[in-house]
Amino acid sequence: xxxxxxxxxxxxxxxxxxxxxxxxxxxxxxxxxxxxxxxxxxxxxxxxxxxxxxxxxxxxxxxxxxxxxxxxxxxxxxxxxxxxxxxxxxxxxxxxxxxxxxxxxxxxxxxxxxxxxxxxxxxxxxxxxxxxxxxxxxxxxxxxxxxxxxxxxxxxxxxxxxxxxxxxxxxxxxxxxxxxxxxxxxxxxxxxxxxxxxxxxxxxxxxxxxxxxxxxxxxxxxxxxxxxxxxxxxxxxxxxxxxxxxxxxxxxxxxxxxxxxxxxxxxxxxxxxxxxxxxxxxxxxxxxxxxxxxxxxxxxxxxxxxxxxxxxxxxxxxxxxxxxxxxxxxxxxxxxxxxxxxxxxxxxxxxxxxxxxxxxxxxxxxxxxxxxxxxxxxxxxxxxxxxxxxxxxxxxxxxxxxxxxxxxxxxxxxxxxxxxxxxxxxxxxxxxxxxxxxxxxxxxxxxxxxxxxxxxxxxxxxxxxxxxxxxxxxxxxxxxxxxxxxxxxxxxxxxxxxxxxxxxxxxxxxxxxxxxxxxxxxxxxxxxxxxxxxxxxxxxxxxxxxxxxxxxxxxxxxxxxxxxxxxxxxxxxxxxx
Numbered sequence: 001x002x003x004x005x006x007x008x009x010x011x012x013x014x015x016x017x018x019x020x021x022x023x024x025x026x027x028x029x030x031x032x033x034x035x036x037x038x039x040x041x042x043x044x045x046x047x048x049x050x051x052x053x054x055x056x057x058x059x060x061x062x063x064x065x066x067x068x069x070x071x072x073x074x075x076x077x078x079x080x081x082x083x084x085x086x087x088x089x090x091x092x093x094x095x096x097x098x099x100x101x102x103x104x105x106x107x108x109x110x111x112x113x114x115x116x117x118x119x120x121x122x123x124x125x126x127x128x129x130x131x132x133x134x135x136x137x138x139x140x141x142x143x144x145x146x147x148x149x150x151x152x153x154x155x156x157x158x159x160x161x162x163x164x165x166x167x168x169x170x171x172x173x174x175x176x177x178x179x180x181x182x183x184x185x186x187x188x189x190x191x192x193x194x195x196x197x198x199x200x201x202x203x204x205x206x207x208x209x210x211x212x213x214x215x216x217x218x219x220x221x222x223x224x225x226x227x228x229x230x231x232x233x234x235x236x237x238x239x240x241x242x243x244x245x246x247x248x249x250x251x252x253x254x255x256x257x258x259x260x261x262x263x264x265x266x267x268x269x270x271x272x273x274x275x276x277x278x279x280x281x282x283x284x285x286x287x288x289x290x291x292x293x294x295x296x297x298x299x300x301x302x303x304x305x306x307x308x309x310x311x312x313x314x315x316x317x318x319x320x321x322x323x324x325x326x327x328x329x330x331x332x333x334x335x336x337x338x339x340x341x342x343x344x345x346x347x348x349x350x351x352x353x354x355x356x357x358x359x360x361x362x363x364x365x366x367x368x369x370x371x372x373x374x375x376x377x378x379x380x381x382x383x384x385x386x387x388x389x390x391x392x393x394x395x396x397x398x399x400x401x402x403x404x405x406x407x408x409x410x411x412x413x414x415x416x417x418x419x420x421x422x423x424x425x426x427x428x429x430x431x432x433x434x435x436x437x438x439x440x441x442x443x444x445x446x447x448x449x450x451x452x453x454x455x456x457x458x459x460x461x462x463x464x465x466x467x468x469x470x471x472x473x474x475x476x477x478x479x480x481x482x483x484x485x486x487x488x489x490x491x492x493x494x495x496x497x498x499x500x501x502x503x504x505x506x507x508x509x510x511x512x513x514x515x516x517x518x519x520x521x522x523x524x525x526x527x528x529x530x531x532x533x534x535x536x537x538x539x540x541x542x543x544x545x546x547x548x549x550x551x552x553x554x555x556x557x558x559x560x561x562x563x564x565x566x567x568x569x570x571x572x573x574x575x576x577x
Contacts, residue, residue, distance in 0.1 A: 093112050229263070319331065536573050
């Protein structure tokens, strides 16, 4: 029998690592007692919790290998090593059994190959899950005691302080930087970027010892209650002992502030005044799921913000450029990094390195519309050839979807059969007098609901099968015609969203458009060239003042020549590595 070993330790402490070595040696000894066993693979997860299988890479690799038929039996020391989650334990052992693989929990004496294996496994895995709950409660109790004792969390790398003997000691130079930030902001006359400008001008060092500042870093300093002499707890919480995912508490009123035993760098009055100013410049909104999110004001979303990516690596934000006479709002787009760093003019004025900030200027929305129209003008299609290629791709996708549906139906059929087997077992237990009729009715109610839900999912998959008809080649040709006609008018946003992967301003006068349609043929007098970053340039053209003037005229708008600089646009695709 081909055997796989699964071992896990929940921490990476040296004692646990030594325990793991002992575990593996123990498995070898155990296997030596079975002459018909041959260990073919060993899977070990180190320093990983057992409450979630998705967080254990070796466990997932083992499940993949089981599907490939690499072994017949998995041995593990006990249920708690395999999983501390009842649902995971049962679902994965059932999945393995469906693939012809049994699991033997040696210390617990449970083998899923036996008739009572699942019943005993349910009891033991529930006990392992309850142990995780108790551990979680003990951790929370320890955290409560830590708060009462004013214990500091984190590494202690905080601007303005040094960590010594379990407390914070002010660092004179850095403390002066912190006081400067609070003093400037508390007046209400200096925004985050103005403070960043001043920090660069004075050459102030951050916590890492570098002159590197942006608005986000200054904002974090202003929000930190440590500077008023308090320790802030409850900024985040675990969403449960099973998932153990850290969730940030958006409701700042739930924060717990405890007076620390270290020297504050600013007064409580100044800190509170800064919080009031920060709150007045931001707002909280509730999304469609009822969750609260914090956004700065005037940050509307656009297809352009999704596609634009600056050459410095930052994204773009949308802002109000101006309002036309007819009341229509004209938007512009600016590199986010540039909005958070000193302006180019400020850097030049004070003789600072221009590389501190991004040098890509804001671009008005109409210029992006103009470029889009010109890009699609340069796209041509060999319709007959393209339709056939699109047909092949879509047909292949439909075949893949059908395979997925067949697999899904098979899984649902197995799940329904297993639930019905469980129901039959409970009926037998009731007939033997082991459980009462009332207990049978309660368990039957739950199983009936599960079977009905699985049956409903099965029927939905069958309906998807019926709805998946054949491809309409005429419809494909019609869609290509629509794309081709887009060059004659303004390109709609839906087309940009589906056909354009990324737009990057390389300089203020040169843009790169990466298309998300690899079947496109582009008019070009030269052969395609590929850059080092994997961009295959298919065409390059320049938009002149006359073209810009004609485009604006089509919108009943004008443009002066001194407002225009010719734009060079490179069009291509991203090659696969």
